[in-house]
Amino acid sequence: MNNIIELRGISKSFDGEKVLDRIDLCIRDKEFVTLLGPSGCGKTTTLRIIGGFVTPDAGDLIFDGKRINDIPPYQRPVNTVFQKYALFPHMNVYDNVAFGLKQAKVPRAEIPGRVREMLELVSLSGFEKKNVTLLSGGQQQRVAIARALINRPRVLLLDEPLGALDLKLRKDMQNELKKIQKATGITFIYVTHDQEEALSMSDVIVVMAEGVIQQIGTPTEIYNEPTNAFVADFIGESNIVDGVMLSDCRVQFSGQTFTCVDGGFSRNEPVDVVVRPEDVDVVHPENGMLRGTVTSVTFKGDYYEIIVDIGGFKWMVETSDFVAEQAHIGLYIEPDAIHIMKKSKYSGKFGDYSTFSDEIETMSDPDTVDQKNEEGPAID
Amino acid sequence: MTKKSVWLSGPYLAWIVGFIVLPLLTILYYGLTDTEGGLTLGNVIGAVADPLNIKALGLTLLLATLATVICLGLAYPLALCLTKLKMKKKSFFIFLFILPMWMNFMLQMVAINTILEDNGVINAVLTFIGLPKLHIANTFGAVLIGMVYDYFPFMLLPVYNAVSRIDGDLINASKDLGANSFKTFLYVSFPLSLPGVISGITMVFIPAVSDFAIAQMLGGGKIQLIGNIVEMNFTKGQYHTGSGLALILMAFVMLSSLLTKDGAENEGGGMIVS
Known part of the structure; x- marks a missing residue:
């Protein structure tokens, strides 16, 4: 399989603080790749660099063999599912999903059919006229996925998309995402701090810590043959x-x-x-x-x-x-x-x-830690 | 309302009745009666029939509209720049732009006059670099400048609030889906900032329509706005004519605030202040 995306020596600092330190990463076409690590490890920044919302200080970002560092986000064949969905609150479900098609100047007559098809894929048929701000978390999530997939991107970036959902819903969505990925054949790059999620969904896991890639491998490789104490501890007990x-x-x-x-x-x-x-x-x-x-x-x-x-x-x-x-x-x-x-x-x-207790485990759960500082300036 | 809350709101209720409701009723009474106390629509009809009043009304609407448009045109790009500044600088610049609000109104007007008058600051600079003098003082332009200066912070603050509250990822999402910067502004940023824009328009247009002080101080008596005519009637003791005009003015203010309020509610923003 070919590499669809390559990161070569990518570095990034925010306010003098190194967030990514010479990252090298190859992502193969049609794979489900997960960037896994605790908050502040640079996984979200890596995703934002691929999406085009953060410019790396050094290094090359290669897409299909071409350097795309200077290509703006709206010209990249990549779409994103944002952490808090980022649905347009002034548009209904239909207009949110159709947004990408309208920008791509798809013939007017083609749009309703494609939107319907997408909403069907995420099991939201009949929700066209609904106000997105009144949908449940899981439904907003589905709209965000439909909106990002409708332009048929080569790569879909997902930034902790299930973080805000409750456990039961999260499990369902995990299966559904995996199904969608298989059905569409789109490369998924998925960011999470949840090791179970990473193990159950991914073809390849990239474990990151302190702006450095610790290990790249299949879920079994990562679990059975961790390269260092960090990976061994972060994945499972x-x-x-x-x-x-x-x-x-x-x-x-x-x-x-x-x-x-x-x-x-x-x-x-x-x-x-x-x-x-x-x-x-x-x-x-x-x-x-x-x-x-x-x-x-x-x-x-x-x-x-x-x-x-x-x-x-x-x-x-x-x-x-x-x-x-x-x-x-x-x-x-x-x-x-x-x-x-x-x-x-x-x-x-x-x-x-010796100091283990479930309570401490929860306290150090990245879920409860504010992730703002990892994202850096979000406004263009 | 419980008995307790009636007591608590008592002082302000008394204020409303004494200084807002009663004067309004008085204006209504004077506006709809003649000097003998008989009910009539003569004052209102007479006010509309007078071509001088119609001219003043037209001038007022033109001035208020221009002032609003200029304020918005200046405030929107500024608000966009302000949101991109770092936190510390941001509060300093906002402070700088609302600083004039803390200054005495008369002082502001006198200062603007000093800058604009025939031997004022602008003309001194023009003469110095060898350009002909400009006659600005006591013109339509002077009143317009005064209005923009005075009302600008009331446009900037709501617009800035609305713009700065737009989630950065919404902008990112729009670009991610193929919209360039201009289209992102057109389809995402601007619609989302509309409640703030409408609120700003209301806060500038309504006081501008009913203004008479700026016109008096910077127009030198040559710019007659509807507010000035109302004021003139009252100082001359012509309460009935003045009240008739005041009712027309009030109708305009109410109409414009209703129009903008409707827009703000459609946009789902509750930021309206009228």
């Missing part, structure tokens, strides 16, 4: 411990030597070791590779989430069997459940559950 690579397939951590499946490190190289909570089995202490004391147990419906203290380091383990608090247990880890990462600047910052 991870226990990340310091280890030493003794030789290929032999790693030492928590005072024990384990067999693993990774290699290619130098002898005795310090590494980060990732073990996912669901990959750890709870066994009798005598059969355990590691032994520790349970410090907390949380019922999660289909499993228990337990925190185990192993030599001062707290592990998170997901198990379907009930374990009592203060119980002494053993842990068993399969070789292919151990993932080895090179040390990075994020080493030691993530993956220890």
